[in-house]
Amino acid sequence: MTLPQKDQWLWPDWRPHPAVRVAVTTRAGSHSPEPWNGFNLGLNCGDQPGRVEQARRHVEKLLQADHPAAWLWQVHGKRVIRADEQNNEADGVWTDQQRWPCVVLTADCLPVLLARNDGTAVAAVHAGWRGLQAGVIAEGVKSIAPNAEPVSAWLGPAICGKCYQVGDEVYRAFADTNPAFKTAFREDATPHHWRFSVVHAAMIELASLGVTDVQGGELCTACDLDRFYSYRKEGDTGRFASLIWLDRESNQ
Template sequence: MPLPDSSQWIWPQWRPHPRVRCVVTTRLGRHSPAPWAGFNLGQNCGDDPARVELARRHVHKRLAVDHPPAWLEQVHGDRIIQAGDPDSRADGVWTPQAGWPCVVLTADCLPVLLARADGTAVAAVHAGWRGLHAGILARAVETLAPQGQTLSAWLGPAISANAYQVGEDVHRAFVSLGPEYKKAFRRDGKPGHWRFSLAYAATLTLNAAGVADVSGGDHCTASDPVHFYSYRAEGQTGRFASLVWLDALDA
């Protein structure tokens, strides 16, 4: 089936340094059959592994970079690895090497792309509510900026508060981290039911970790089934990718 052209993907204007590049794939295309209809890049959602591998090779080809993307086996935890680590069970990946895309896959969880302002390293982080609560973003900041280097963050497509209902357990877990997280929730009309903004909670966490430059968070996966997969809206479905990498230094 036809593979998508990269013009069907989202190319954010986020450019914290001239070397930093990023892109978000979409589900546009006719490569994957239902229920992954479109362009699925997830290996753990029931799709044919060979078809997914072909899609992943297509991404590498379209990016025209030296290394294939550093695909992860995401586990909703707080582990960050460096690209090339043979143990890919993690929810974040970083690299100082040019031409090696860091990538996370999502279908409602929040993808967070990070870059040093001096253009020497980048990272991609998968931040569902469990990983966010476990501190994955603070760990990513510590990993990418061990000497307090200035970082910039971009928040990719995720389920918005208008579509994301959670229970009292999630509300209680975040408010226990600090009263400022109360602003990430609004009541949903029923006792014990809340609407939760992953993007707002992530911004609070990043700001507290010293990242003042945070942008993005404008796309809702559950509200845009044309471009994005949404696990909450669809159940069994595919995954799209958010990637960040460094261009080579000028000769």
């Protein structure tokens, strides 16, 4: 049983402000056995809670943060909380405090990392199709920029539009919310099904919120099972983390 080191994670080259830090864990390591098979950080996918808690403490140790990471109990909704809130049943978390990692867990859903351009606040949002359609990204942006301050976004690994098949109910839900979302869908060979790009839909939503500096979105979980978990491809599987925090600029 081995735990990963930081060089086995992704460290995106996205820096909207010198104080902003981001990281994405991978499944590298052999901490959890099959079916989680790697470095699972999810408590809701059948893995032993003690083993998952040990993995989470390992993340915090490697980050050397001042506060424990703000882990959420995600429910595919749109609630976004502050990192110090006790009720963690939410799909987004934000902070304006230094060295307090905000984290979301995914295995096909889209992690959206948000940062105010002045480096005073950051947020992590879990955008599955339900949360995205319900407005979770808007809640995340509003949390860190209540007066429409400039915000940048980074889109993490998620299932791509070629791999993600959805039914008519998903298409209708988005089309009824905003007709612009129709461009995130293309008709599938299977009747009454569509191929859906959650990244494209997120970019439409971010643009409607005035967030024009958007990076990332190229990595597909289902196409890269060596590094990421994919619920659609694997069924019972683990979760990896996307994290964002504020650091001291002098650490550059």
